Amino acid sequence: MPKIKTVKSAAKRFRLTKKGKVVRQNAYASHIMTKKSSKRKRSLRQGGLVHTTEARSIKRMLGIG
Secondary structure (H helix, E strand, O other), X not given: OOOOOOOHHHHHHOEXXXXXXXXXXXXXXXXXXXXXOHHHXXXXXXXXXXXXXXXXXXXXXXXXX
C-alpha cells in the first residue's frame, strides 16, 4: 500500500487538536471589513471545529487515517 499524499490546500486550512479533532478558521474575514460590525469581526477571529461528518474526509486529505 503506498503512502497517502497530503492535499496541500487542505493542510493550509486545517489542523488537528491533541485529541484528533479538526480545527478551521471562519470564512468572510479577509476583505471588505468596513461594512461588518465590530462584534461580527471579533467573532470571525474565533476558529471552530469541523463537523464530525466532514472530519473523516479532511483527515484523509491530511494523510491521517
